[in-house]
Amino acid sequence: MRVWAVANQKGGVGKTTTTVALGGLLAAAGARTLLVDMDPHASLTSYFGFDAEALPGGVYDLFRAGAADAPPPAERILPTRFERLAVLPATPAMATLDRQLGARAGMGLALAEALATLADDYDRVLVDCPPMLGVLMVNALAACERLVIPTQTEFLALNGLERMLRSLAMIERARGMRLPRLIVPTLYDGRTHASAASLRALRERHADELAQSVIPVDTQIREASLAGVPAGAWPAARRGAQAYRGLLDELLAQEAPLALEAAS
Ligand SMILES: Nc1ncnc2c1ncn2[C@@H]1O[C@H](COP(=O)(O)OP(=O)(O)O)[C@@H](O)[C@H]1O
Ligand SMILES: [Mg+2]
Secondary structure: OEEEEEOOOOOOOOHHHHHHHHHHHHHHOOOOEEEEEOOOOOHHHHHOOOOHHHOOOOHHHHOOOOOOOOOOHHHHOEEOOOOOEEEEOOOHHHHHHHHHHOOOOOHHHHHHHHHHOOOOOOOEEEEEOOOOOOHHHHHHHHHOOEEEEEEEOOHHHHHHHHHHHHHHHHHHHHHOOOOOEEEEEEOEOOOOHHHHHHHHHHHHHOHHHEOOOOOEOOHHHHHHHHHOOOHHHOOOOOHHHHHHHHHHHHHHHHOOOOHHHHHO
């Protein structure tokens, strides 16, 4: 099982869209794929037509793993109408986790431990993060082997990226390890000065961590999100779908082989 997290402390930069797009492509390519919605706003969960308010639970239950009535993680996973694509949903109760748990020891590994119980069931896990640093994001970072950081090509979003990278550096110092990451320019509109200039700035400042693929503004992506259709089911000719395909190829090419694959 391989786990990637999609994170940025700024909202509206394309995290959920990127999670759904990469997940849809992986599932369409044959990988058993689980999407984990770590955002209490539950946009990924609603993307697939689930009503977060009406669900019995989801990610929230991972944080009550010790409780007698806590279900095993697999019981909270919902199949989607797309083959090989499943969702571990968010519910509004997750918004209270930071206050409830505070700095309680051990709570940073709840997601990693839950995913370990699912290792035989899924080939790929994508974790969609909330736009704030807290117990949910810390769990996502602890559970993943690689980080995808969508960054809107717009100036305020560049400041958001620097904030995200600083938080990440802090967490990495605490963990004593560095997480491979790929910064992905999103919502790119070459006709606007802001998009072109901020893409140039990204290339100057972050050349070695920046994806070659640039995700364009594509109104069809917005329409697909309204219809709850992941990228694997988008017509391949669409600009957005092509860009996400390129991004997935880049991510896969950078991936170190799994120990098992390497041995065979
Ligand atoms: N490449 C794109 N082209 C057009 N609209 C997009 C694109 N990427 C994201 N969007 C839209 O922008 C909004 C924010 O995207 P979202 O993925 O929810 O961001 P985040 O998860 O970072 O808050 C959504 O309405 C989404 O449909
Ligand atoms: Mg989101």
